[in-house]
Amino acid sequence: MDFHEVTRTEEMEKFRKEVGAWLEHNVPEEMKTPVEEEDRSEERYHFWRQKNKELGAKGWLYPTFPKQYGGGGLSGEHLAVLRDTFEDYRAPYAHRPSYLAGVLLVWGTEEQRQKFLVPLVKGEMVGFIKYTEPHSGSDLSSYESTAVKDGDTWVLNGSNAFPGGHEDETNAVYFGPMLTDKEAPRHRNLGFFIIPYPTPGLTFKRMRLVHGEGQCFIYLGDVRVPADHLVGGDHQGWQVMGTALEQEHGGQGPSFHRDAPIDNILSYMQQHLKERKSPGGDPVLQQIAIEAYIESHVDTLFAMRVRSMYYARMEMQWEGPMGFLYNRMHGIRNVGRIRDVMGMDTLVGPHDPLAPQGGAQDAYQRSSFILQHGAGSLNISKVVLARRIGISRTREQAAPTPATATSFSV
Numbered sequence: 367m368d369f370h371e372v373t374r375t376e377e378m379e380k381f382r383k384e385v386g387a388w389l390e391h392n393v394p395e396e397m398k399t400p401v402e403e404e405d406r407s408e409e410r411y412h413f414w415r416q417k418n419k420e421l422g423a424k425g426w427l428y429p430t431f432p433k434q435y436g437g438g439g440l441s442g443e444h445l446a447v448l449r450d451t452f453e454d455y456r457a458p459y460a461h462r463p464s465y466l467a468g469v470l471l472v473w474g475t476e477e478q479r480q481k482f483l484v485p486l487v488k489g490e491m492v493g494f495i496k497y498t499e500p501h502s503g504s505d506l507s508s509y510e511s512t513a514v515k516d517g518d519t520w521v522l523n524g525s526n527a528f529p530g531g532h533e534d535e536t537n538a539v540y541f542g543p544m545l546t547d548k549e550a551p552r553h554r555n556l557g558f559f560i561i562p563y564p565t566p567g568l569t570f571k572r573m574r575l576v577h578g579e580g581q582c583f584i585y586l587g588d589v590r591v592p593a594d595h596l597v598g599g600d601h602q603g604w605q606v607m608g609t610a611l612e613q614e615h616g617g618q619g620p621s622f623h624r625d626a627p628i629d630n631i632l633s634y635m636q637q638h639l640k641e642r643k644s645p646g647g648d649p650v651l652q653q654i655a656i657e658a659y660i661e662s663h664v665d666t667l668f669a670m671r672v673r674s675m676y677y678a679r680m681e682m683q684w685e686g687p688m689g690f691l692y693n694r695m696h697g698i699r700n701v702g703r704i705r706d707v708m709g710m711d712t713l714v715g716p717h718d719p720l721a722p723q724g725g726a727q728d729a730y731q732r733s734s735f736i737l738q739h740g741a742g743s744l745n746i747s748k749v750v751l752a753r754r755i756g757i758s759r760t761r762e763q764a765a766p767t768p769a770t771a772t773s774f775s776v
C-alpha cells in the first residue's frame with residue numbers, strides 16, 4: 367500500500383468533485399498560493415478573507431464543527447477532502463484557521479460562543495495567536511504583559527512579537543494569555559483574553575523576516591476589553607492556552623498531506639534520468655532520496671494515526687506531539703537532501719524563468735527555518751514529548767481538546 371495514495375468512498379469522491387468544482391468556479395489563477403512568500407499580496411489576503419465568508423456560509427470553513435455554531439456538522443473525512451483538494455488546487459484552505467474556535471468549544475460560555483465562535487466559524491471574524499513576548503517565547507509562563515480589572519472592564523498593557531495581522535482588518539481578534547496576578551504562582555497567574563482589532567490602544571508594526579512580512583509586533587497601551595473577553599477564570603489562562611497549544615501541536619490531527627519537497631526531489635531525479643543527465647541515477651543520491659522517501663511515508667502514517675485518534679475521540683498523550691515533531695524534523699532534514707540532490711539548482715528562485723520546478727525548492731529552503739521556531743521551537747517540542755513519556759523531572763498530561771472535552775462532533 368502506498369500511504370500517499372488515499373482511497374476514498376463513493377460519497378467522499380462525490381464530495382471531492384463538488385469541492386473541485388467550487389474551486390474551479392471561484393479561484394482565479396492569480397489568487398492561488400504563490401511559490402514565493404513575498405508575493406502574498408494584501409489583495410490576495412482580502413480576496414481569501416471574502417472567500418472564507420462564502421466557505422463559512424456553506425459550512426466548509428469549520429466543516430466538523432456543530433451546526434448550531436455555524437459549522438458544517440460534517441465528518442473528519444470531509445475535512446480531509448477539503449484540505450487535500452484545496453492543496454491540490456494550490457488554494458489556501460481555511461486561510462486563517464483559528465485554534466480559538468476549539469478553545470471556545472471547550473472553555474467558552476454559551477454567550478462567548480455566540481459572540482466569538484459563530485463569527486469565526488462563519489468566516490466573518492479572524493483570529494491571530496498572541497503568545498510570544500519580546501523576552502519570552504519558549505518560556506511562555508513567564509508572561510509579563512498585564513491585565514488589571516477596573517470595574518466591569520480589563521485594562522491591558524504589554525507587547526508581543528511574531529503574531530500575524532493586517533492593518534486594515536475590520537473584524538479580527540488577538541487571543542492569548544495576560545498576567546492577572548503577579549503574586550500567584552506560575553501557571554496560576556494568567557488569564558486568557560480575546561482582544562478585538564481594531565481597538566483603541568492596540569497598534570502594530572510589521573516584522574520583516576527572511577521569508578516575508580507575515581508577522582508583526584503588537585503593542586497594547588491601556589487597551590480596555592469587557593469582562594466577557596476573558597475565557598475561563600482569571601487564574602486559568604495557562605490551562606485554557608493548553609487547549610489551543612494541544613490542537614496546534616498535533617493533538618488535532620492533520621490530513622493526509624502532500625510532501626511537495628520530496629515529490630520535487632523525485633521528479634527532478636526522474637527527469638534527469640530520462641534526459642540521461644546526472645544526478646538521475648547517481649547511486650549516492652539514490653541513497654539520500656530513498657531515505658527521504660521512506661521518512662515521508664512514516665510521516666504520513668503518524669498523521670493518519672493522530673487524525674483517526676482525534677475523530678475517534680481517543681485520549682492522546684504523546685502521539686500528537688510526536689507526529690508534529692517528526693513532521694518538522696523531516697522537513698528540516700529535507701532541506702539538506704534537496705541541496706545534496708539538486709546542487710546549485712536549489713538556489714534558483716521563483717522569479718527566475720529557468721528555475722527548476724518554478725523555484726519551489728529555493729523558496730522551501732529559505733522558509734524552512736519556520737519549522738525550527740514557528741509554533742514553538744523543536745527543542746520545546748522535545749521537552750513536551752519527554753514529559754509525556756515519563757523521562758522528565760515533571761509529568762505532563764495532554765490538555766483537553768474539543769474531541770476529548772465536548773459532546774459535539776468535531
Ligand SMILES: Cc1cc2nc3c(=O)[nH]c(=O)nc-3n(C[C@H](O)[C@H](O)[C@H](O)COP(=O)(O)OP(=O)(O)OC[C@H]3O[C@@H](n4cnc5c(N)ncnc54)[C@H](O)[C@@H]3O)c2cc1C
Nearest residue numbers: 495496497498502503504528529530739740741742743745
Ligand atoms: C515564522 C514565525 C511565525 C510565528 N508566529 C507566531 C504567532 O503567530 N504568534 C506567536 O505568539 N508567536 C509566533 N512565533 C514565535 C515562536 O512561537 C517563537 O519564536 C518560539 O516559541 C521560540 O521563542 P523565542 O523566539 O523567544 O526563542 P527562545 O525562547 O528565546 O529560545 C531560543 C532557543 O533556546 C531554545 N530553548 C529555550 N528554552 C529551552 C529549554 N527549556 N530546553 C531546550 N531548549 C530551549 C529554543 O529551542 C531556541 O532554540 C512565530 C515565529 C516564527 C519564526
